[in-house]
Amino acid sequence: MKLNMVYFARLKDSFGTGQESLETDATSVAELLVELRLRGGSWATELGHGKTFRVACNQELAGPDSALRDGDEVAIFPPVTGG
Amino acid sequence: MQPFTVRVQTGRFDTGAEIDRLSCNPACGAVVSFSGLVRDYGDRQDVAALALEHYPGMTEKALHAIIEQAGQRWQLQAATIIHRVGYLALGEPIVLVVTACSHRKDAFAAAEFLMDFLKTAAPFWKKEILQDGSAHWVEAKHSDQAAIGRWQ
Numbered sequence: 001m002k003l004n005m006v007y008f009a010r011l012k013d014s015f016g017t018g019q020e021s022l023e024t025d026a027t028s029v030a031e032l033l034v035e036l037r038l039r040g041g042s043w044a045t046e047l048g049h050g051k052t053f054r055v056a057c058n059q060e061l062a063g064p065d066s067a068l069r070d071g072d073e074v075a076i077f078p079p080v081t082g083g
Numbered sequence: 084m085q086p087f088t089v090r091v092q093t094g095r096f097d098t099g100a101e102i103d104r105l106s107c108n109p110a111c112g113a114v115v116s117f118s119g120l121v122r123d124y125g126d127r128q129d130v131a132a133l134a135l136e137h138y139p140g141m142t143e144k145a146l147h148a149i150i151e152q153a154g155q156r157w158q159l160q161a162a163t164i165i166h167r168v169g170y171l172a173l174g175e176p177i178v179l180v181v182t183a184c185s186h187r188k189d190a191f192a193a194a195e196f197l198m199d200f201l202k203t204a205a206p207f208w209k210k211e212i213l214q215d216g217s218a219h220w221v222e223a224k225h226s227d228q229a230a231i232g233r234w235q
Contacts, residue, residue, distance in 0.1 A: 006138070008136060008138055008208060009136055009210075010208075010220040013220075052223075056138075056141060056206075059138070059140050059141035060144075075138060075141070075206075077138065077206060077208070078208065078220065078223065079203075080202070080203065080204070080205060080207055080208060081202075081207065081208050081209045081220075081221045081222070081223050081224075082135070082137070082166060082178070082201060082205050082206075082207025082208070082209065083119055083166075083177070083178050083198060083202035083205075083227075
């Protein structure tokens with residue numbers, strides 16, 4: 001299935017991209033993160049254990065167990081700092 | 084009048100006009116506003132400007148959700164949240180929260196609640212631009228996370 005990935009702020013800079021279309025078999029957020037970490041480099045560092053980041057699925061905050069479906073918009077970003 | 088307004092924009096907002104807009108309901112005896120401005124120190128000294136990024140779509144949803152939560156706790160007759168994004172020079176207004184209630188205690192509390200949750204739940208990110216031209220992303224503050232604890 002295909003996911004529309006979006007990245008923001010520091011993660012966008014580290015990954016060198018703000019969005020991508022990702023072909024994956026991951027069925028949950030946790031599985032997706034495992035797959036992204038396998039890319040190595042900044043992916044492994046930024047999404048590594050002990051790092052704080054947020055994942056949103058279709059613009060709602062998601063947890064590791066959140067299910068993913070074909071066509072979902074999945075965002076990964078640092079803790080927010082607005083206001 | 085649409086009582087609950089959320090706007091994300093690059094341009095300045097007219098604070099007085101926004102307060103006036105929520106000051107015309109005879110049921111509301113109290114209108115409270117909070118303005119957030121670009122300050123000259125943050126994570127570092129010598130901040131010259133901020134660059135703000137957000138997640139279009141999710142931001143608006145998150146802000147409406149925060150207003151809805153406030154509406155469940157207080158008699159919130161009307162509320163406005165305006166947040167700017169893009170390049171913002173020192174002293175520029177970043178954020179405006181206006182609440183209108185029958186009584187002042189509700190209006191003060193709701194305004195503070197909206198700001199506390201905005202800072203931890205709305206997908207905005209600040210980058211500080213220093214006098215020497217260097218820039219860095221602002222780190223999330225534990226104090227902001229702690230601030231929402233008192234509402235739980």
